[in-house]
Amino acid sequence: MIIYFDYWEVITSIIIIYLLCVIAFRFFFHKNWVFMIYFTIFYIYLAGVVNLTQFPIYATEAMVSQGNSVWEGISLVPFATVDVKTYILNICMTIPFGFGLPFLMKASGKKTIVMSVLFILLIESSQFIIGAMVGYMYRIFDVDDIIFNFIGCMIGYVLFILFRKVLRYFYKGEPNQTPVLFRHVI
16 A cells, blocks of 8 residues: 555645644634744645655555565665755755744744754654554665755754844834734844
């Protein structure tokens, strides 16, 4: 069996989780509509990352019987294979995380680093855990991915800092003139 991201069960689960988050943020944490817009955009981004990094999940008998060791799914040696395209794609995939996180929470540099590391480790470890559970390592826990995903997150955060400086420059001294969507990031 191969499980794709577009299976109705997966899509339904993502929608239900989103709705539960919206209810919690709106009614229990009293978040405003600006936060909800940012949350929705960030949630769609995270769903896309899950699609790219976790799906499809291959769970066919032929693959399992062919087998490969769980340890074949781990690459702990940095730059053991040089794949520039994969490096660039890993960076591009995580730039939105570093840029978008400060829109959802007051994220200092330290907090962004911690959240980025947790996010990246969650992606990589879930690939390993799913492969181990299925009995076939279809994805690789790769230290290169961790390095370049982290670089992408930090590039995104630096872009956010530059974006915030530009906003402050254009709207200095006139906070009421700042567009509502950007008031809390200045």
